[in-house]
Amino acid sequence: MGELSCSRQISSNTRERPRLIVEGARAPRQQQMLASIDLNLLLSLEALLEHRNVTHAARHVRLSQPSMSRALTRLRGIFNDDLLVCGSSGLVPTPQAERLARMLPPVLDALCGMVNRQGEWRSKTIMAIPDHQALILLPPLLPLLREHAPNLDIVTGSFLTGALRRLEQGEIDLA
Structure with missing residues (x-):
């Protein structure tokens, strides 16, 4: 199709x-x-x-x-x-x-x-980011994401140990 x-x-x-x-x-x-x-x-x-x-x-x-x-x-x-x-x-x-x-x-x-079935579409992005960087980067980013990607869920965490391997394996989306 x-x-x-x-x-x-x-x-x-x-x-x-x-x-x-x-x-x-x-x-x-x-x-x-x-x-x-x-x-x-x-x-x-x-x-x-x-x-x-x-x-x-x-x-x-x-x-x-x-x-x-x-x-x-x-x-x-x-x-x-x-x-x-x-x-x-x-x-x-x-x-x-x-x-x-x-x-x-x-x-x-x-x-x-x-x-455009926005109501049916849902996605999750997992970010490996230290808490102090998340506090700086996310406040200006979240309003833009809410406006342009309302059904996108952002999950953050300090997954820095093995971040490159996790990124390569698709366990996280951004590091």
């Missing part, structure tokens, strides 16, 4: 653009259909419908303006519709684009919900 992953959130702290990747479809028909559509285009469509400006939409999803223009061209081919046309105050959605705008949020949410 192939990888199934999804990302839709845009963080101001990262240079990475949002991505939707879905692979591993079971049925050949589904696989063929999904293989012909880059799901990242749905994120581009969402941004275009929200901003109604190619440059602003490109900036929103961290693409270049020419890349967003190419994405719009591909979307027009997929949906066999102009989707957005030039108007006096920017791009104006066609009736088809307005229908897609209503359908898109629940579709993207469902895709992300299928993939």
